[in-house]
Amino acid sequence: MNNIITQGSERxxxxxNIIGVLSVAIPVVVAFLIFIPQTGxxxxxxxxxxxxxxxxxNSATALCLAVGYYxxxxxxxxxxxxMMLSAFVLSSLFLVSYVLYHFQAPSTKYGDLDGDGILSAxxxxxxxxMRFIYLMxxxxxxxxxxxxxxxxxxxxxFGLTKQNKRHRKVSAYTFPIWxxxxxxxxxxxxxxxxxxxx
Numbered sequence: 750m751n752n753i754i755t756q757g758s759e760r761x762x763x764x765x766n767i768i769g770v771l772s773v774a775i776p777v778v779v780a781f782l783i784f785i786p787q788t789g790x791x792x793x794x795x796x797x798x799x800x801x802x803x804x805x806x807n808s809a810t811a812l813c814l815a816v817g818y819y820x821x822x823x824x825x826x827x828x829x830x831x832m833m834l835s836a837f838v839l840s841s842l843f844l845v846s847y848v849l850y851h852f853q854a855p856s857t858k859y860g861d862l863d864g865d866g867i868l869s870a871x872x873x874x875x876x877x878x879m880r881f882i883y884l885m886x887x888x889x890x891x892x893x894x895x896x897x898x899x900x901x902x903x904x905x906x907f908g909l910t911k912q913n914k915r916h917r918k919v920s921a922y923t924f925p926i927w928x929x930x931x932x933x934x935x936x937x938x939x940x941x942x943x944x945x946x947x
Contacts, residue, residue, distance in 0.1 A: 764906050772899035775844070782851040799850040800938060800945060806843040807934035810836045814928050830908065836927070837905055843934075857944050859883045864944070883940045890933040897926050 817832030860868055860876035873880065900923040907916035 760910075765903075768899055768902040768906065771902060775898050776895045779844075779848065779851075782848060794853060796850045796853045797945070799846050799854075800942065803843055803846050803850070804935050804938040804942075806839050806846065807931045807938070810839040810843065811928060811931035811935070813839060814924065814931065818924060833905070833908070836931075837901060840901070840927075840931075857941055859941055859944060861944050879940075883937070886933060886940070887937055890930060890937055893926050893930045893933070897923070897930050901927060 813832045813836035817829050817836060820826075820829040820832060855866065858866065858868055860872045860880050862872050862875065900919060904916060904920045904923040907913075907919060
């Protein structure tokens with residue numbers, strides 16, 4: 750019995766270390782791509798469709814999360830697991846798509862009506878306080894997206910290894926933050942989409 754506990758603890762430590770590394774590496778890579786533009790590294794590869802795909806992926810993630818939450822409340826744990834793993838796959842696809850887009854495309858500024866990358870006094874006046882609202886939502890979304898990485902990974906790990914008590918404990922924080930990230934991602938897209946250059 751002690752041997753099983755020790756093996757489980759060693760396994761837990763290994764996976765917690767992997768989760769820790771990923772929890773740092775993913776936000777660092779994303780920040781690098783946002784703050785140090787890599788525009789056009791993939792030649793003429795057209796990524797203009799990716800923001801729209803990202804909104805679909807975020808919407809589908811939110812739907813899976815909502816259904817998964819309902820299923821766990823009704824005791825349908827196998828279906829719950831399927832929905833949550835689906836949400837994880839969708840979020841992972843979103844991350845790949847998001848990174849690919851920012852690796853290839855120039856950044857889009859909220860309020861940049863002519864798409865020249867510069868916000869003129871006229872453009873700033875045109876969007877008014879909506880730019881502040883957009884930036885606050887975007888910053889909150891990014892902060893929550895950074896926080897959610899270790900929470901999702903831990904929640905899934907505890908769920909798959911049937912550590913139900915630990916799974917429930919971390920999922921109590923994971924679910925609302927993950928749902929916020931998915932829904933706010935869609936809202937951010939809806940707000941910025943008029944300024945994408947096609």
